[in-house]
Amino acid sequence: MTEEMSRGKPPTTYASATTTIAPLNRSSDLSVKFRTVPEFKEIMDFVERAGIDPKTLDAIVPFPTGQVDFTFDERASAVEANRRINERKDQGESLPAHRLYVSDMTKVYLNWVPGLMTDECIKDYFEKHHGKISRLEHQKNPLGIRNGTTKIMLARDDLERYPIRSYVTINTARIYVKYYGQTQTCGFCNEAGHLFRQCPVRNTKKNAMEVNQKESTRQQSAHENADKENESRESPEQETRNTTVQQETQPTDTKPAENPGSTAQQETQPTENKPVENPGQTDVTLKENKQSEQSAEQTTMKPLKHQRNNNATKRNLERHESDEIKSPTRKAVNLSTEPMITNTGPKSSLKH
Incomplete structure (x- = not known):
């Protein structure tokens, strides 16, 4: 057991020991x-x-x-x-x-370089802010096409005096910079000491947006609740007015409207509706109903037919009288030509 363990302190690990030693x-x-x-x-x-x-x-x-x-x-x-x-x-x-071991020149890799960006543009920016470039080279893929990565050589002393952040902007183009010994900066605020996910500026803005969104949602729900309460809290005059309108709009008779067709069917149907027990009996009942309907139609048509016959007889008689008035001689001839029937014997002889 070590002295640190006997005192109740955790033992010093290799990783923690190496972090405390200066390189x-x-x-x-x-x-x-x-x-x-x-x-x-x-x-x-x-x-x-x-x-x-x-x-x-x-x-x-x-x-x-x-x-x-x-x-x-x-x-x-x-x-x-x-x-x-x-x-x-x-x-x-x-x-x-x-x-x-520690080169006098440092290789600096520029990533996300647009294809239209010229070498003079890159040299002007870095020589103005970080030191003179001794060498510039574009990396290419197996087909010989530039892949957006450019390697430059800067003096180590210049980088120690004027270090380069992880992200720089050249002619509105954002470039990702990486080199050995670089202190990385945040991808959001471009400051050292933290990375993108732990950025306090980003988290503050994000929290502010969330708070504003929650506040707007709360206010909207409060307005909706207030509108509902106002609708529920109507004045007595408005309630009476609504009641009157409802009573006027409601119909006095709730019975359904009668259909002429259904009324005629109800009249023709028998008063007593007995359940059908046998299909054959149903057919017989239908035939009887049909026969009764036909007989009813015949009875209704007989008076009409008799009346038409009477009217035709009257017209014939009137025509005959008018003809007699116009030609009396014809009546005489007709009367003379008619045979004379005499009844001389009894009724029994006539039968024989």
Whole structure:
């Protein structure tokens, strides 16, 4: 059991311990990569060929992978050694690969760059606000087309004096900037110390919008409730007026309107509606009803027919009288030509 655990304190973890330790400053270190693990004589031969002053070296640390780290007394000595090695390589001398742990130049990647944005526009902005650009290169996809990412090289000292935020605006175009050692800023307010989701400005505006929306909803519901209460609280005169209007609009007789067709059917139907027990009996009843209707029609038509016959007889008699008045001789002839029938015998003889 450790002393911290015996005192009741939680033990110090590896993660918490590493966060409390300041990072190692390796700005004065230069790394050289040999093909094989070099011996001391080969290392000193490289120092002589590169033009490095041994007096400026504080340490030479070889690794089993063939890497050798040179630690200088100051940053300027390391930068000078890097410059001399580059010069000898440019002259065609064969030297192993090398790099500064903390480069004198920093690669800055610009994302979301519009295709119509020119190199002069980018240089004008960064050289005005962050330092001189030593190199500018557009990245491309496998087809050789620009993909919207541009790499620029800026001096490390310039970036330390004039750091670049994560988002910059160039000619109304928003550019996302990223480089090693950058302090990231919020995507909403573009300030350091928090990210987009934890942005206090964004959350404040969002909360204000929510509060305003809730307040407007509450006021709207309050107005609706007030209107309902006003409608329910009507004056006595209005209530009596509404009652009078309702009584006038209501019909006096609630019986449904009679249909002439239905009345005729009710008259023809029998008074007693007995349930039908047998389908055959129903057919017989229908036939009887039909026969009774036909007989009723015949009885109603007989007087009319008899009256028409009487009228025709009267007209014939009138026509005959008028003919007699016009021609009396014809009547005499007719009377003379008619046979004389005499009844001389008894009724019994006539029968024989």
